Structures are given as C-alpha cells and as structure tokens.
Amino acid sequence: MIRSGLVAPGIILAAAIVGLGATGVRAQGKLSPKWEELTAADFRMAVQQSKGTCLLPFGILEKHGPHLPLGTDLLNVRYASLEAVRTEYAILFPEYYFGQIFEAKHEPGTVAYSLELQLKLLQETTEEMARNGCKKIVIVNGHGGNEHLLPLFGQAQMDKPHDYIVYVLDGERSRPGGPAKKSTGIDYHAGENETSNTMVSHPDLVHLDRAASESGADQKRVNLPEDVYTGIWWYARFPNHYSGDGSVATKELGEWNMKNWIAAIVEAIRAAKADEQSLKIQNEFYEKSKHPLDTRP
Numbered sequence: 001m002i003r004s005g006l007v008a009p010g011i012i013l014a015a016a017i018v019g020l021g022a023t024g025v026r027a028q029g030k031l032s033p034k035w036e037e038l039t040a041a042d043f044r045m046a047v048q049q050s051k052g053t054c055l056l057p058f059g060i061l062e063k064h065g066p067h068l069p070l071g072t073d074l075l076n077v078r079y080a081s082l083e084a085v086r087t088e089y090a091i092l093f094p095e096y097y098f099g100q101i102f103e104a105k106h107e108p109g110t111v112a113y114s115l116e117l118q119l120k121l122l123q124e125t126t127e128e129m130a131r132n133g134c135k136k137i138v139i140v141n142g143h144g145g146n147e148h149l150l151p152l153f154g155q156a157q158m159d160k161p162h163d164y165i166v167y168v169l170d171g172e173r174s175r176p177g178g179p180a181k182k183s184t185g186i187d188y189h190a191g192e193n194e195t196s197n198t199m200v201s202h203p204d205l206v207h208l209d210r211a212a213s214e215s216g217a218d219q220k221r222v223n224l225p226e227d228v229y230t231g232i233w234w235y236a237r238f239p240n241h242y243s244g245d246g247s248v249a250t251k252e253l254g255e256w257n258m259k260n261w262i263a264a265i266v267e268a269i270r271a272a273k274a275d276e277q278s279l280k281i282q283n284e285f286y287e288k289s290k291h292p293l294d295t296r297p
C-alpha cells in the first residue's frame, strides 16, 4: 500500500494510462451503480459517469401488517431505485433507514431514532456524499412517515451554504390507468398497493395467506376537521399499523405500480442531471443572505 509521494514518476504515468484505458471500458455501462460495490478508483469514474448525481433511497424498519417484512419500504425503494439507475446511471447510496417512525413504536421491530439524530445523520450523510462529488443528491422516499421530514430537510438547506443540491422525490406514484383495484377503502400501508409492489420486488417475503388475519380498516377514533393536524391521527385510525387490505394484492398491480415508480425515478435523475440553475440560484441566495440590507428587488 503506497500512501506517500515516494513513487517514481514513470509509475504514476503508467498508472494514469492504465486508469484512462479502464475508463473507456467501464464508461460503457459496466460500473456498478452501488456505492459499496465500487473500488475507490471506479468511484471516481462513477461520479463522472453520473455527472455527480447520486440517489439516496430512503426506507424504514416498521411493521407492515401481519404479512409483509419490517423492511418493506427499504426493500421496495431500493428495488425501484436500482431498476431506475440501470436505465439512467446514478450512484446508489447504501441501505438507509434512519427516518421518522415514532407512530409505530408500539409494534415489534420498529427502529425509531430521535428527531435530532434523523436530521443530523441525514445532513452529515448528504455532506459526505457531496464531499465525494455527489453534488446532485436525489432522496428517493420509500416511506410515508417521511413525508413531512424530507421537505423540511430540503427547506433547511437554505439555512447555511452547501455546494450541492438536495432533491426530494416523493413516494411511489399511482398514475391513472392500470389494473382495476379490488379493495375500495383507504390503502395507505401494507394494503393492496404495497403488498402488490412487494410481490414484484421480493415475492418470497410476502405471506399473502396471513394478510387477512388482522384488520387494516380505518377505525375513525378521532373526529377533527381536515385542516387540523394531530400526531396521534395515524394510531387513532390504524392502531394495528395496517391500512388497507393486502389479501387482494396481485403481481399484475405491483408490476404496474413499480413500472410507474421506476419511470418517475428515471425522470427525476434526468431532471437533476439537466438542472443547471438550482445550484447557481442557491449560491446567489446564500451570498445575498450574508447582507440582506443590500438586497434590492
């Protein structure tokens, strides 16, 4: 292992030539998109190939009804993200599941870090990604409980200067069309949609025969106007941490959902790569923020 500068210039030149040769081969799509699978030298090329665009697929560990694995969100978001980067290359950050899940602390297997740690870890993770060349970071959200956390985190980037942009891609989107759904009620968590998706990503982990053993019905135990928020709303309505009916899930619906989700991720990667404006405008904002009294319309 050579760490110092005690290397003959010829060796450095040879190494550089080998490196360049390898770039040509690997640039044709042979680089792994997975951060943890790349060598240090390949990582350098991966940053070039991705134009500094990196995905942070964000999952969680929580109960998913009586029939899906604790890591369903993590497994599904990584499946969709991996498929997406096969179409549009970007570097994929390793497993990340340090999100907001206080509402499932009463269920076995939930891992719920403090809010302070969630924000700090996410900030330090994006800082480290950016320090390594990921100047465009797309957080791909796979967990409904993060829907407030992630926009807040994105907004909080305005507080201090950063030399990178954080984009947040919301959870899976259901687009119009596709196979007709069999369930008619609310389908928020481990229900028909999510169970169908998992039948595509990890069919071996779906225990469909157990899906009807608990109720995922809305128990409507709190009555408040739509525009009044309270943290207990989820537990009040879905105390079994199950919302919907997973027993009617089909692979067909999962394939439709996944196809659309993957397409949305591909679209987000392409948009981030093409975005020349956000970083410039962000820098303009940071600069002006230092002396607000000089700011004129």
Ligand SMILES: [Zn+2]
Pocket (backbone or CB within 6 Å): 064, 072, 073, 142, 143, 144, 189, 190, 194
């Ligand atoms: Zn989920």
